[in-house]
Amino acid sequence: MSSHLGKVLRLTSFGESHGKSVGGVLDGCPANVFLTEAHIQAQLNRRRPGQSSLTTDRQEADTVTIVSGVEEDRTLGTPIAFYVANHDQVPGDYERFRTIPRPSHADFTYQAKYGTRSVSGGGRASARETIARVAGGAIAERILVEHSGVEIVAWVSAVGNIQAPDIDMLQISRDEVDQNLIRCPHLATAEKMIQHIKSLKEKRDSIGGIVNCVCRQVPAGLGEPVFGKMEAALAQAMLSIPATKGFEIGSGFSGTRMQGSEHNDPFIATEKGLRTKTNFSGGIQGGITNGEQIYFRVAFKPPATIGIAQQTVDFEGVETILEASGRHDPCVVPRAVPIVEGMAALVIADMLLLQKTRKQGLS
Numbered sequence: 001m002s003s004h005l006g007k008v009l010r011l012t013s014f015g016e017s018h019g020k021s022v023g024g025v026l027d028g029c030p031a032n033v034f035l036t037e038a039h040i041q042a043q044l045n046r047r048r049p050g051q052s053s054l055t056t057d058r059q060e061a062d063t064v065t066i067v068s069g070v071e072e073d074r075t076l077g078t079p080i081a082f083y084v085a086n087h088d089q090v091p092g093d094y095e096r097f098r099t100i101p102r103p104s105h106a107d108f109t110y111q112a113k114y115g116t117r118s119v120s121g122g123g124r125a126s127a128r129e130t131i132a133r134v135a136g137g138a139i140a141e142r143i144l145v146e147h148s149g150v151e152i153v154a155w156v157s158a159v160g161n162i163q164a165p166d167i168d169m170l171q172i173s174r175d176e177v178d179q180n181l182i183r184c185p186h187l188a189t190a191e192k193m194i195q196h197i198k199s200l201k202e203k204r205d206s207i208g209g210i211v212n213c214v215c216r217q218v219p220a221g222l223g224e225p226v227f228g229k230m231e232a233a234l235a236q237a238m239l240s241i242p243a244t245k246g247f248e249i250g251s252g253f254s255g256t257r258m259q260g261s262e263h264n265d266p267f268i269a270t271e272k273g274l275r276t277k278t279n280f281s282g283g284i285q286g287g288i289t290n291g292e293q294i295y296f297r298v299a300f301k302p303p304a305t306i307g308i309a310q311q312t313v314d315f316e317g318v319e320t321i322l323e324a325s326g327r328h329d330p331c332v333v334p335r336a337v338p339i340v341e342g343m344a345a346l347v348i349a350d351m352l353l354l355q356k357t358r359k360q361g362l363s
């Protein structure tokens with residue numbers, strides 16, 4: 001199993017959904033960064049289950065405890081270990097999946113890989129694993145804020161076929177995103193998304209969606225060509241989030257419909273040096289940041305565990321009908337917003353610290 005991310009800023013995550021706790025160790029964080037549990041808690045609260053009628057009913061406060069690496073609200077430069085206790089477990093809900101692998105979940109594949117699995121809850125395939133990503137990301141964000149005021153904001157841009165109009169990526173804030181339960185800053189669209197998810201939840205079905213993300217004030221020069229290009233690192237990080245099915249950066253797939261004369265980002269001279277007039281590149285060229293906003297989209301599938309009857313077979317190959325009971329998200333995107341932000345922060349902070357080791361440095 002690979003539970004590590006990063007080269008200089010290294011996150012190791014641990015914990016199963018129905019074990020005693022989930023958490024992580026973040027090593028490589030510079031000393032003297034201002035960090036409190038409240039910084040981490042703010043993002044965990046946006047991720048936690050049971051936060052609204054649109055999420056799973058599992059009730060977890062997800063209170064974080066930092067156990068090492070921080071003293072008097074300042075990082076020590078030593079490994080920062082943190083954990084969140086699991087409380088609201090109902091292993092009985094998972095008993096049916098002992099013999100029947102859930103279609104499109106990870107029961108069959110974990111069993112195929114390890115010959116065993118955590119049957120009491122989703123184990124490492126449960127979204128509880130993402131707590132370490134969000135907590136580690138919140139710490140990474142402290143490094144980025146202190147270094148160059150990097151701002152990372154993610155929001156929901158689509159649920160099923162309901163798509164929000166483009167929003168102003170230069171201005172969008174987390175406060176605006178959090179104005180409604182679905183975390184879509186376009187209020188009229190948000191209302192439609194909310195109603196759609198509620199009606200599917202009543203029918204015990206689920207739906208997918210898209211999370212957009214913008215990273216502002218990222219300095220030019222970050223990224224490690226050729227295999228560690230910034231967009232490649234972001235794609236790897238985002239596609240490691242459970243339930244992701246797609247990643248698009250800058251103009252993405254729509255760029256294939258444009259001509260070079262439309263798509264090129266012409267340079268302009270400004271007081272702060274060269275900038276670009278347009279930003280179809282999404283802030284990255286040659287795998288290296290160019291100082292413009294990095295923006296990308298992450299596609300999430302509908303959660304696999306649904307109450308609607310599904311024709312399938314059990315582990316022995318015997319035909320059966322599965323109607324999953326238990327508490328599950330009808331749509332993951334409102335909770336995925338802080339996870340996407342956290343993964344972006346971890347990747348960019350790692351690249352920033354890596355750049356400090358390069359000859360040209362950042363100054």
Ligand SMILES: Cc1cc2nc3c(=O)[nH]c(=O)nc-3n(C[C@H](O)[C@H](O)[C@H](O)COP(=O)(O)O)c2cc1C
Binds near residue numbers: 105127241303
């Ligand atoms: C925030 C979040 C919440 C999730 N909640 C559920 C859930 O309640 N039920 C479910 O079946 N899958 C849920 N998932 C997705 C599963 O964790 C994921 O589908 C599973 O691990 C299989 O991995 P894959 O979809 O990446 O192939 C959630 C994912 C995220 C990011």
